[in-house]
Amino acid sequence: MRRIFSTLVLATLAVILVLSCAIVVQETEYAIILTFGNPRRIVSKAGLAWKLPPPFETVVRIDKRLRILDPTPAEYLTLDKKNVLADAFAAWEVADPLQFLVSVVDRNRAEAQLEDILRAEVGAELGSHDLAALLSIEPGRVQVDSIMRTITERTRVKARDGYGINVRAVRLKRLNFPEENRQAVFRRMEAERERIARQYRSEGEEEAEKVRAQADLEQARILADADRLSQEIRGEADAEATRIYGEAYSRDPEFYEFLKTLEAYESIIDQDATIVLPSNSRLLRLLREPK
């Protein structure tokens, strides 16, 4: 019985010893093994690893997953002295766990440092571009991608050298204007819309007037054409009539003259006319000298 007991005690002690020597390293972390508090080696591969039991060797774990640093938006001045409210974020991860541990210890402090770098780089880069490089409808004018790449590159270098951090990407999450500029933008938008509305209305008038004038013109053309045509027709008719008369009358001009004179008498002499006939006129001859 006593032998069993001592065996059990020994076994337990052995298990405890083994457990204190074994460390399980997750895929999501680096393990740094410290000898009396001094970093000795890094286990970057996940799985089972061995170390001396404490207090000889202890372990510190550092998360190696991607982290998003999302600081509050800040005001920046562009090259053409425009205020913008830029909101950039950085995706980062621990690249050198040892340096990371030594310089910033944990993620919160790391983010504070990274935020400073980020703000400085964003400020410097935005300050060397016009606003049109951020906002423009001209094709090829906007260079946000290349600006962010430059910022990423510079931030990466500083963060890696200083804190063992690898900055994977810095992107512009949001762009806006500080409050007073924002109000100015709203006012400008309003003015712009008013202008566009006015333009639509006067364009409407313009086009309507064009259509109407065109219609009037067409009307005048149609009527003038018709007038010309009818004059032509009338003229031809008159000519034809003249020709017919001429042809007929020229057969015997004397007789025509005689007839026409009679007709002329008929139309000249009306009720108000007074005819003075000499009594020896041909008409009255029979009155005086009956045969």
Added chain:
Amino acid sequence: MRVSWWQRLELAVPRRWAILRDRLARRATPRNLLAAVALLVLVDWCATGIRAVREDEQAVVLQFGRVVRVAPAGLLFHLPWPIERTVVFKTREVRTMPVGFKLVDAVRGMPPDPKEVEWVTGDTNIINMTMTVKYAVNDPVAYLVRVGPVDADFLVRRATESVLTTLVATMPVDDLLTSGKVLIQEETRLQAQALLNELEAGLRLVAVNIGSVDPPATVIEAFNDVATAKLEKARMINQADGYQRDLIPRARAMAERKVREAESYSATTVEGARGRAAQYLDLLAEARKARRITETRLYLEALERILPRARLIVAEERKGNAIRIVE
């Protein structure tokens, strides 16, 4: 005596039980008991290495924290805890993430924060835009190793926002309010996916849906007025068109009338001339037969018509120029 089968059973079970109990009692030495307990513990321990993976799941098997394999749906056997453990992902589960607003606000019916909902367009206008992003875990290992469940939402949201900011910054406000929406959805999804791939997040964007695009409340009236003005323009042009459609046929009708009138004049004049010429020629023909007679007849007929109308004065020539007037 016939014994039914249950009576036999009633007799047999206690007997069997007694036999079993006796045997167990004989073998129940402390050593055997310990062995039994150990066996039980062992079986139980091994059972921690068995689990069912459902149809819509994938299980990542970790050996001392290291990813060793990804198991598909079905019964999964792995080494018992703590040597191996599994993390299960629902790979078909699509999660939804709001961009430009907070779900909490939307549920409460509160307007979104200007800071979240406002975007600046390429022509320096501000618009309010909301969208939802649907995503799923695509690569469980990458997701587990690189992101973790806490940061995934955040990452997806930031990635989408950054792409959208860049895209909107190149577009005029009118495009965004009209046709640009659909274009932006697909483009945002593609570019945000590219960023997630670059970060090896193991996430797949299923869809980016633009919820609403509106001008900000302070300027919405001005925008609506533009829409009204557009309609007015169309109305004005329509009216003018109506005027034209009314005027031209009328003019054509009038023109037609003029020409027809001229034609009828022409007919009247020419035919009249022909008639009169014919009449004249008839008369002439008649006159030629007896010229003097005809002329006298015509003369007298004319006088018959004329003289009754007019006052006739007959002047008699006398010596001394006295004139006697006969009426």
